[in-house]
Amino acid sequence: MIRSMLGRGALALCLTLLAGGVCTAKDVGQVISFKAGVTAQRDGQAVALDMKSPVGDRDTLTTDATGRAQILFDDDTTVSLGSNTSLSLETVVAEGANPAFKARMGQGVARFITGKIVEKNPDGFSVVTPDATVGIRGTIFAVRVGNGTTTVFVTNTTKQVFVNGVLVPTGFKITLPQGAPTPMTPADHNLVSGSVAANSPASGATAQLAPPSTVVGNPVTPTTLAQTPIVAQALGEGFRQTGNANVSGSLTNEVYTGSFSFLVNLTSGNVSNGVMQSGNSDTPMAMTGGRGSISGSSLNVSGFTADDYSGSMSGTAARNTSGLSVSGGYKITNNSDGQLRESGSFSGKQR
Incomplete structure (x- = not known):
């Protein structure tokens, strides 16, 4: 941290100048x-x-x-x-x-x-x-x-x-x-x-200024979340140290390509802050509110909503030295009639 004397010096200057009606920024x-x-x-x-x-x-x-x-x-x-x-x-x-x-x-x-x-x-x-x-x-x-x-x-x-x-x-x-x-x-x-x-x-x-930390660790065999808690194996980015991870990736089907992201508690496996973005221009571009859990190797996230549409994802999850990886299928339905609007596969990883 910059030495506090800078702030004290500026304050003293400001107090001195106050007598003359002028005060500079500290x-x-x-x-x-x-x-x-x-x-x-x-x-x-x-x-x-x-x-x-x-x-x-x-x-x-x-x-x-x-x-x-x-x-x-x-x-x-x-x-x-x-x-x-x-x-x-x-x-x-x-x-x-x-x-x-x-x-x-x-x-x-x-x-x-x-x-x-x-x-x-x-x-x-x-x-x-x-x-x-x-x-x-x-x-x-x-x-x-x-x-x-x-x-x-x-x-x-x-x-x-x-x-x-x-x-x-x-x-x-x-x-x-x-x-x-x-x-x-x-x-x-x-x-x-x-x-x-x-x-x-x-x-x-x-040189690049203040780059994010590089993750350092020994290669390990991928494991499911049931075998060990999803706790970081290496030092590095803050979310690995605090037990949270951001997972993001792509949604794909025969016509459209979209994206998704959510936050995972690496200890409990709880999923929150889910965002699903469809590549279909007729479907809302961003559905939010996704939540769910990872239990063992099973991933289930639902509650994505926007306008009259709802989305969900289900699949598998595993981790290795690079972090968490997920894959499976997704679907988007129309709330008014329950009809399937869009479906496909997803894949992503911890960022």
């Missing part, structure tokens, strides 16, 4: 990696940022076509800015009973790794764009703003990410003003990691 973070072309709009002036430059709680951070930066805030939140990006810090309060991080993004690409603010106040972290409000409750995510759209990429989460009230699971993205959660592609992952890489003057080499 420092809430500092630059820990950058590439030339990063500025902060502060008190009506553009201030060039460098390594260890302080960042204020009302700064507007801007990068040019070659600029990139990574900012570490007092609560250990990390924000990585790509080129041609603008991010305004509206509220950054790390201490007290109601800590908060509220920022407004005008354009570009930024990646966020949330810190202690989310732990203390889950509703206190948000990022606003021209098209969306992103509510964060513990995660790694990225936002791209441009050409009249906003895309939010959820690369790793231990809890939940809501975009305009829509739950976006790990490994999914959503593009607004119109759109529904869809699985991220390899190109999406490359875009997010590549867009926020920066040069560190200390090393002179380009």
Whole structure:
């Protein structure tokens, strides 16, 4: 964490200036990696940022076509800015009973790794764009703003990410003003990691900033959940340590291709926060509310609903060193007459 002396120094300065009727924004973070072309709009002036430059709680951070930066805030939140990006810090309060991080993004690409603010106040972290409000409750995510759209990429989460009230699971993205959660592609992952890489003057080499942890473990024979609890075998991502996992994958039949996701408690096998997205344009694009369980090698999830439709999934589950994998069949029915609307197979894995 950044030394508290930064905050105390800013407070002393503010108290000194109060006598003259002027108070500048306090420092809430500092630059820990950058590439030339990063500025902060502060008190009506553009201030060039460098390594260890302080960042204020009302700064507007801007990068040019070659600029990139990574900012570490007092609560250990990390924000990585790509080129041609603008991010305004509206509220950054790390201490007290109601800590908060509220920022407004005008354009570009930024990646966020949330810190202690989310732990203390889950509703206190948000990022606003021209098209969306992103509510964060513990995660790694990225936002791209441009050409009249906003895309939010959820690369790793231990809890939940809501975009305009829509739950976006790990490994999914959503593009607004119109759109529904869809699985991220390899190109999406490359875009997010590549867009926020920066040069560190200390090393002179380009490196990805704060990548998600790599899972390390010894190969094991896949087992069913009845043989052992679904407890993580390796250190790494947060959900493996906390006993929760996000599972996502594809829905397929002879005509359509869709997607699904749900949250699994790795100890109890309970399934919640299920989302099923049909590839059929005549069926609601996103059905939510799926819940169920994994017992032994059996998976059953139902309760997906949207408009007049309901969805369910049943199949098998197993785990290995890479995590949980699932497969089976799904169906979508019309609630008004009980007729089968769509059916097919599904497959997915822990993300």
